[in-house]
Amino acid sequence: MSKTAQFILYNQLREDYLDMSLEHFCYVHHTGKINFLEQELKLNTASKVIDYAGGYNLVESLQKSGKNAEFICAANFFEGMLTFAQKNNISSFIIIKPVENYVFENILKLQKKLKKQNIELEMREDTQSFFISHALFEKQYSKPPVMENFYRYMRKKFEIMVDNDGNPEGGSWNYDSENRSFDKKHQATKLFSGDKNEGLQKAEAFYNFELKIFQPTKREEALLMLNYFVQNHLERFGELEDAMYQNDPYVYHSMLSTSINFGLLSPKEVVLRVANTDTALNNKEGFIRQILGWREYMYHFFQHYKDSMYLRNHFEHEADLPDFFWSQVEKSDMNCLTTTLKQVQDENFSHHIQRLMVIGNFSLLTERDPHELNRWFFEYYTDAFEWVVSPNVLAMSQFSDGGRLATKPYIASANYINKMSDYCKNCSYNYKEKYTEDACPFNYLYWAFVDRNKTAFEGRQPFVISNLKKIDVEKVQELKSKFMKKL
Ligand SMILES: Cc1cc2nc3c(=O)[nH]c(=O)nc-3n(C[C@H](O)[C@H](O)[C@H](O)COP(=O)(O)OP(=O)(O)OC[C@H]3O[C@@H](n4cnc5c(N)ncnc54)[C@H](O)[C@@H]3O)c2cc1C
Ligand code: SF4
Structure with a gap:
């Protein structure tokens, strides 16, 4: 009997990305060489540890809910998928489309290689990583507008901090002028921390490397970190957003980017959580602008210009980094x-x-x-x-x-x-x-x-x-x- 499995990518580390009507799931932790623009990309070990631990933990939770899920370390995705397919008699995979362009190109090649093994690979749209699809962005704009206009469009579209007439809460779209302070008396803040879960322990042992700052590798941990930020740091986020301190690298920042980008948190839930919090407008708006505005805008800007982005060097700067x-x-x-x-x-x-x-x-x-x-x-x-x-x-x-x-x-x-x-x-x-x-x-x-x-x-x-x-x-x-x- 032909069976279908979902192949889970490293940036899709929560159930919302999964087709839970399926029985089979496979996560491949890529241990081989990665090429980006025809040169090896030497990713830092901390990222590899998060990828390993995040995948391991997700697979473990799927197994607990009765699914046939497997975490595989392999030199490349093809090898890992083939191992899983042969072991479980899988004739087709589904995958949520990668958000990274160079990975997408590799998945297209992978699709052809799998086909030669009589294994189909169906790609589905990613509806989780961003608020709107890139197709909608392209329909809305012939080319990326200035970020501020896009951000206002998004505030209205998703009814975030706007009244019934589409006017901004508090009367202003932008509180940046209140968000450029430096407090000389600032005391170092405390980072969110958590225990090392099983996946993280295994990942750190695999790489013989310890994460220097806590990063969630499980959805529950990411939700706790979001909670910690909202309860402890949001109330001064805006004011000290741009400040830099010798003895406090984190100030009141959320430290959530890694968790959001790995898919442990959805950008929408983070924005809604903050929008529904009772705190001064400059904090709320300042933070929401970063995700609903900048994060979303950067994705669509990149997708729009990806073909020329790597070809341009406006000032013709060529010096090597020191x-x-x-x-x-x-x-x-x-x-x-x-x-x-x-x-x-x-x-x-x-x-x-x-x-x-x-x-x-x-x-x-x-x-x-x-x-x-x-x-x-x-x-x-x-x-x-x-x-x-x-x-x-x-x-x-x-x-x-x-x-x-x-x-x-x-x-x-x-x-x-x-x-x-x-x-x-x-x-x-x-x-x-x-x-x-x-x-x-x-x-x-x-x-x-x-x-x-x-x-x-x-x-x-x-x-x-x-x-x-x-x-x-x-x-x-x-x-x-x-x-x-x-x-
Ligand atoms: C040169 C440069 C390189 C950067 N590289 C990355 C990167 O590789 N990955 C990355 O996620 N961000 C990148 N940023 C954006 C930003 O610096 C980080 O998102 C932020 O510092 C992460 O820390 P935080 O989660 O504590 O952010 P906070 O200050 O708490 O902000 C909240 C969230 O807003 C989002 N955000 C804020 N600014 C941006 C932005 N410009 N683009 C996209 N998202 C944004 C992030 O999701 C972030 O978690 C880069 C910025 C610059 C100037
Ligand atoms: S190099 Fe030294 S003096 Fe100059 S901006 Fe940096 S810290 Fe200040």
């Missing part, structure tokens, strides 16, 4: 950068402003190859999946698409970093200086960049261009050249 991005972080003597890179190398996480205004800012101002930086982010972060890492790194942070996403390059001098962090007081550089030997590199790099790329600022930021007139351009270019030689 070695200290990969190891020996102490070789960097810029405190903001060293602190952030060390955290990423240790914990595979940093928050948004560290990604954008420290790592991204440094890379853009020192003319690093945006595509190498993209690979670096992809390999290091546990929340990195192609559809989200690529548009964030290439379009938002490095402006490599020439402004299809951001209206201007995200760059800043030390003034911004000093305002939003306590890094500068522990740094060997002087954040106030531009021209001295100990001047903060971000200062002269910033002006050297503006000088070199005036057209990127002329329309949107004429005041930047008029301030450039007060700068000793020769001096900043000279300091820049000296600094670049050290990298």
Whole structure:
């Protein structure tokens, strides 16, 4: 008798992704080489541990509910699926369409290989990972609108924080102006933590590696983490959303991106939970904007431009990342950068402003190859999946698409970093200086960049261009050249 099984992917770690009318389920933990854009993708071990543990735990819960489910470690998906099919007499698989493009391409090849073994593979649409399908997005817009317009459309469509007439709760769509504070008296927050479940223990033993910060690998844990965030951190999320602290990398951030991207939580349930919480509007709106707005927008933006995204390098930056991005972080003597890179190398996480205004800012101002930086982010972060890492790194942070996403390059001098962090007081550089030997590199790099790329600022930021007139351009270019030689 012909039997059908569901093949579960690593980003589909909860039952909502499953066709529970089926009896057979197979999860393959991929242990072999992964290629992304024709080069090996050396994913961090923490991500592999989450993938392993998440799959193991899901399979275990399916077995407990009486299903024939198996967790298989294999060098590739084909091998794992074939083993499962032969053992269980499976003649067809269903799979929920992968959200990562390079994985989707591989699944198409896999489909052909399985066919040669007389095994069918049916692909079904993913209705769980995002609020709306990409087909609907394309129907709605001929090309991605600015994020703010899309976000308002989504608020109205899903009736999130809007009244019956479609007006925003509190009278404003955006509370960003209240969300740019730095509290000097901030006390480090406490991260959510949990016990090591069986899957995690097995995964850590398999890889001989321990997760440095707790990441859920079971749906129940992810729900507890969401609860913890809402009860303990949401009430100050907005205000300190952009702040960076030497001794508190997490501040009031939710730390939920990895769980949402692996499918342990649905973006919709997270947004609804926060929307129904009684807290100040700047927190609620600030958080909902991140998921209903940015997360959703990035996915559709990537899908729309995926064919050209990897071909563009607007500023023609080609320098390799400094070695200290990969190891020996102490070789960097810029405190903001060293602190952030060390955290990423240790914990595979940093928050948004560290990604954008420290790592991204440094890379853009020192003319690093945006595509190498993209690979670096992809390999290091546990929340990195192609559809989200690529548009964030290439379009938002490095402006490599020439402004299809951001209206201007995200760059800043030390003034911004000093305002939003306590890094500068522990740094060997002087954040106030531009021209001295100990001047903060971000200062002269910033002006050297503006000088070199005036057209990127002329329309949107004429005041930047008029301030450039007060700068000793020769001096900043000279300091820049000296600094670049050290990298
Ligand atoms: C250069 C760069 C690279 C990034 N790479 C990734 C990545 O690989 N994976 C990833 O999930 N996010 C990425 N982001 C977005 C953002 O930095 C992370 O989602 C966030 O820091 C995760 O921490 P958190 O869960 O505590 O987020 P919170 O600050 O608590 O925000 C809540 C949620 O909003 C969503 N979100 C916020 N901003 C974005 C955004 N710009 N794009 C997509 N979702 C967003 C995330 O799901 C996040 O969990 C990147 C941003 C930049 C600037
Ligand atoms: S002085 Fe410059 S390099 Fe040092 S922490 Fe501040 S911004 Fe970073």
